Amino acid sequence: MHSLQSNSFLGTDYLQSGTFKQQELFRDLEEWKILKSLHGFKPTLAGTIPLDIDTETSDVDILVKFNVPAHLQKICYAKFRNLPNYTFSEKTMDFRLTLVCRFETKKFQYEIFGQSLEPTEQYGWIHMMVENRFLKLADPSFREEIRNLKRQGIKTEPAFCKVLDLKGDPYKTMIQWNQKTEDQFRELLIQKGFQINPN
Structure with a gap:
């Protein structure tokens, strides 16, 4: 955490x-x-x-x-x-x-x-923290893909799950990712073809 x-x-x-x-x-x-x-x-x-x-x-x-x-x-x-x-x-x-x-x-x-x-215990905050971790780690093309889906009318959490190919209820999935390690975030992004930002 x-x-x-x-x-x-x-x-x-x-x-x-x-x-x-x-x-x-x-x-x-x-x-x-x-x-x-x-x-x-x-x-x-x-x-x-x-x-x-x-x-x-x-x-x-x-x-x-x-x-x-x-x-x-x-x-x-x-x-x-x-x-x-x-x-x-x-x-x-x-x-x-x-x-x-x-x-x-x-x-x-x-x-x-x-x-x-x-x-800070509400789902809206936890979702934002998880989304921020993905955004900080991934190259700028990740942010653009999210934004493009949002422009098509897709809500934020479903947009993240679509880009990352995460199954299940997007809102619950984001909560589950709050427990994951930085390495797991990196691994998923690389697996989906995104470059990782150098620290």
């Missing part, structure tokens, strides 16, 4: 020196005080923009932890209800209550995803 202390994805500083889209996201988060508004819920960015595999239609995923579901609903309503296409819903995922708040600014579509788990 990778240490959380040294994980740059836990903050937003990396966005400031990142791609154009990442820098734009940093400014948007600041302008609308989105993470500040969610301060008590440990807001953590996940998804495709942090990984630089986003497409034109990618939204921004923010993972949060709630203790009392109604508190999150109240804050989201107070802070974001006046933004375009605001919705708030609840569903059950893996037997766990999950709250989803969506809204838009002029530049981005946002999805706040709340569970009673720490953001």
Whole structure:
């Protein structure tokens, strides 16, 4: 397991020196005080923009932890209800209550995803960490293949499993790969014809 202390994805500083889209996201988060508004819920960015595999239609995923579901609903309503296409819903995922708040600014579509788990224990984060390990190890053609599949409307986890020829439920498969070693990641990439980045 990778240490959380040294994980740059836990903050937003990396966005400031990142791609154009990442820098734009940093400014948007600041302008609308989105993470500040969610301060008590440990807001953590996940998804495709942090990984630089986003497409034109990618939204921004923010993972949060709630203790009392109604508190999150109240804050989201107070802070974001006046933004375009605001919705708030609840569903059950893996037997766990999950709250989803969506809204838009002029530049981005946002999805706040709340569970009673720490953001770094939620599947959205674990998927991102596994995807990041593949992206860091593989040559740039791997990232392009993922992005091309996403442009065709394929979701992120299924896109990774398709490129890597991994069978079964893509969401569960990504969770299983969180337990694998760096050598196993390398081995699979080489087997699928990708060059490995020198460290």
